[in-house]
Amino acid sequence: MNKKEYTEYVEKKSKKSPIYKNCAFAFFTGGAICTIGQGLRDIYSSLTGDEKITSSLVCVSLIFISVLLTGIGVYDKIARFAGAGTLVPITGFANAVSSAAIDNKSEGYILGVGAKMFIIAGPVIVFGLLSGTIYGVIYYLAGILL
Amino acid sequence: MNKGKIVFNNPPKIISTYSCVGSEEQKGPLGKFFSYCSEDNKFGKDSWEKAESEMQRLALYGAIKKAGLCETDIDILLAGDLLNQCVGSSFGLLEYDIPYVGLYGACSTCALGLALGASLYSGGIAKRVAAITSSHYCSSERQFRFPLEYGGQRTPTSQWTVTGAGAFILGDEGRISVKEAVFGISKDMGIKDINNLGAAMAPSCAETIKTYFSEGEKSPSDFDLIITGDLGYEGSDILKDLLLADGIDIRKNHTDCGILVYDRKKQDKHAGGSGCGCSASVMSAYVIKKMEEGELGDVLFIGTGALMNSLTMCQGQSIPAISHLVRLSSSEV
Incomplete structure (x- = not known):
């Protein structure tokens, strides 16, 4: 068996992820997180009456809950079943940053927490900013030309 | 040599x-x-x-x-x-x-x-x-x-x-002796998935086992146990397939340290255990004990290692593997 035949054989033989089950779990847990977000929005909105403050408060609350659950070691257990359901909402981003911060605490606050905190979330920030900038430039140019 | x-x-x-x-x-x-x-x-x-x-x-x-x-x-x-x-x-x-x-x-x-x-x-x-x-x-x-x-x-x-x-x-004292060994040759079969190390290591393991049996003195059925560490469920299946294709049948007496160490149903460890502490702890605790008690006489132990690191993985390089074999024997052969 050569390398190509072997990798094809392994591809065929390996147990596959249960996609339908994973999708169903992701749908319901992701939906549940969004429902909690909407519930918070309704509460904050009735309290403040300000749309902008309400949006910020919802984000901050979800981030807080996610970081808290990460810190007490629960988030990863939920995420094992929830998959993309806990990864895609803002909670996933908060978990990626806080889990890296906790993990690297043993190397100190500067070389550990500070340097390694964005090891997973870093690329999202870099390419998020980059694509945002490109979009902004196109939007600006389109405004002048059209 | x-x-x-x-x-x-x-x-x-x-x-x-x-x-x-x-x-x-x-x-x-x-x-x-x-x-x-x-x-x-x-x-x-x-x-x-x-x-x-x-x-x-x-x-x-x-x-x-x-x-x-x-x-x-x-x-x-x-x-x-x-x-x-x-x-x-x-x-x-x-x-x-x-x-x-x-x-x-x-x-x-x-x-x-x-x-x-x-x-x-x-x-x-x-x-x-x-x-x-x-x-x-x-x-x-x-x-x-x-x-x-x-x-x-x-x-x-x-x-x-x-x-x-x-x-x-x-x-110089004890019932079990280390009689024979094979130092393996590293082998890369193009597997790049760090989440499928069993598949990356199985070909090198098969190669080392083939080398051992190539001199024809012994066959797999002469051993009470052929134990690999740690191919897990996936790698063990592949190993048996690869060896069977070469006429070596280890299906009856093979197991893997990664399979033994966790309960597949209760512990949710997917393809089993890995890490060099897996074979070290399973061999030193379980297999040696069974040999001392006389339940197992002649055992082939093949340690299998994946030789990548996190940088080679990021660079997209495939995973080479190495397998070394030792024969442990408590019988007076």
């Missing part, structure tokens, strides 16, 4: 073994066999790396004590782990005033240590050799995968690094 099977003229005996593991391993089917189980996976230390070093220290301490020996009786330490620059071993064994050789063979380290130790003994260079191997789930996850609390999903082919260490003391 014979590039195939090495038969030791003066085979060493296993004087004593000692194993220490973490809480997950204690909950597994082999829990009662391990010499020392810690509920606290940090082993009383403040970092995972220090915890792994502590396991190395405890394993050697336990093995020396169990043998009724003292530090000065050991001529050389052969130790390895999965951490960068093998700090698990070198830091953990720092307090021992014994010549130290650090080994890296990824998950094949336990077999490598036994094979090298037996060579040193048989060649008359050392009278007593200690071989110690460890891995820690948390220190390995940090180095090779994601932060511990990161919420990711594992693929079904991924294996779970065992938190455990095993120490063997080789010398």
